[in-house]
Amino acid sequence: MPDEARPDRSGLLVSLNFAREPQNCFEGVSINVRLLAGSAAIENGLAAKVLDSVCDQLVPVWFSDGSKKMLMHPDNEVAQHVLSGTPAPEYIEGEVRAWRDLYGLFTPGEQAR
Structure with a gap:
């Protein structure tokens, strides 16, 4: 992540999340980008830039x-x-x-197969 993406500079908090009881296969292990209160990251385009930088893998x-x-x-x-x-x-x-190959284990019905 670029230095400008630090939470104190960007108003965005980027974290890796592990859910114990995911509601679907995309919640088990994921990257979360959270807009902090008072942030202008959407308006100034930084949110789009950060999202583009983390949306290039099978995560x-x-x-x-x-x-x-x-x-x-x-x-x-x-x-x-x-x-x-x-x-x-x-x-x-x-x-x-x-996506199914990587995350199928977290999809309902796949564990029984």
Whole structure:
């Protein structure tokens, strides 16, 4: 992370999160980016810059503005196929398979297989 992303400079807190009882496979192990109170990181574009820098691996990334928590990576279409187990269209099939391979253990029903 760049020095400008330090919480005291950016108004963002970036952390690695481990959930004991995840609600879905994207919550077990993830990167969380939280907007701190009074931060201008959304308005000045720093939040987008930080999110772009952490959304390039097969690690789920969540963003919270204090009132809601949003999954930023993988994108919504990929996440829906991973969570539902439905076949993915060809153009995202490889990405969906990669997420399932890594995080399938955390998907309901996968542990029983």
